[in-house]
Amino acid sequence: MSMIGEYARVSPAELARVIRDPEWALGFVDELVEAELDGGDRGSGSDGGGNRCLDTDKAWDALGFLLHRVGFPVDVVHGEEEIPGADDWGYGPPRYLTPERVKVAAEGLIRISGDDLVTGVGPDELAAADIYPVIVWERGESLDWVREHYEALVPFFDAAARGGDGMLIWLD
Template sequence: MSMIGEYARVTPAELDRARRDPEWALDLVSARMNAEPADGTDPAAARCLDIDKAWDAVGFLLRRTSFPVDIVHGEEELANADDWGYGPPRCLAPDRVRAAAEALASISGADLTAGVDPADLARSEVYPTIVWERGGGESLDYVREHYDALRPFFRAAADDGDGMLVWLG
């Protein structure tokens, strides 16, 4: 089973309710995920986004830039939340989503992966290590593709004043 990085935009009122009632939040997110087209929605218009197995590489590469927000794991626990796959969800408050969107705007996918090759990810045991061990430029293209989807997703969330639920599913 693969660990997939998952995101859901939520309004401030929905975030407040999710903090009080994580079970309600799971129902909300599940309904939204089922409502969005399977062939993908423009990230700027989506309410939910997954970055597949690129999440750990994105996190590794962002940490190298001293990125100000933990967009891969979230920054705040949802108290009493059940496991949504590989642990409970975490969240980002609207001000942290805005800070992330501003920082993401200044780092292109090409900038993010500059000076890195798959061997660097393999040596650092970035998930999924088997992909990096095989090498090849396609693995960095894969990371850039998913990272480049995060940028408009966070920008749209910030523009709308949304918070974010984040989890590994």
Template sequence: MSMIGQYACVTPAEFDRALGDPEWALKLVIGRMEAEAGQPAEPAAARCLDVDKAWDALGFLLRRAAFPVDIVHGEGDIPAAEDWGYGPPRYLTAERVRVAAEVLAGISGADLTAGVGPEDLAEAEVYPSIVWERGESLDYVREHYDALRPFFRAAADRGEAVLVWLG
């Protein structure tokens, strides 16, 4: 089974409820994911987004760029949350989403991956390591990064928090 990086935007009221009722949050997110599965939305209009298996490469590249927000793993724990796949969900507050969106706007996918090759990801044992060991292109990572930028911009513009998890 693969580990997939997942995101869900939540309104301030939904965020408050999610912190106190993670089971309700999971049902909310599953409902949104199912609704969007039939009609995939552009990242700016999506309420949920996944970055497939690119999450660890994104984390590696963002750390390398000294990105100020952990958009890959989230920054806060949802109290008493059960496992949503590969651990419990985490979150970014609306304020941290705004900071992330502002910084993301200034870093293109090409900028993020400049000077980095698959051999660097293989050496760092970035998941899924077999992909990088084969020398696969970073285009896959750039595509997912380029989807995160409008997703975070739209969430920030709506004043929303973002739930983050590996599913």
């Protein structure tokens, strides 16, 4: 079983409802994911552009390590705020970023290229730091797939910030 980093863009009203009614949130997010998997309204972000869901596959821990290494000001891998009373969505309950923190994150992500993020870091450093999935780094695999997931995260956060959205973040 794999641990996958998951994201869902939510409007301020949706975020308020998630915080008020965390049981509603899981069904709501499941509907968003299903709609995108089924090829539904792919431009359903509140700004009219881009998907509302994204995953970073198993690259989430490496992304967190690399962003921490450059002193990134927002925890875009785990979220910053707990959702009171939220159930486990896979590997713990979801967390969230407010629209204001999404904007700070988007502004910071745009300033860091994928190449800059991974420059000077090799698989041996990730293996030594016990970054998930360790077996990948122990085999000496390239950080290219981490860079590719980062490069998908940048426009996703930018679209969320332009739309005034918050973000739900969890590991599944």
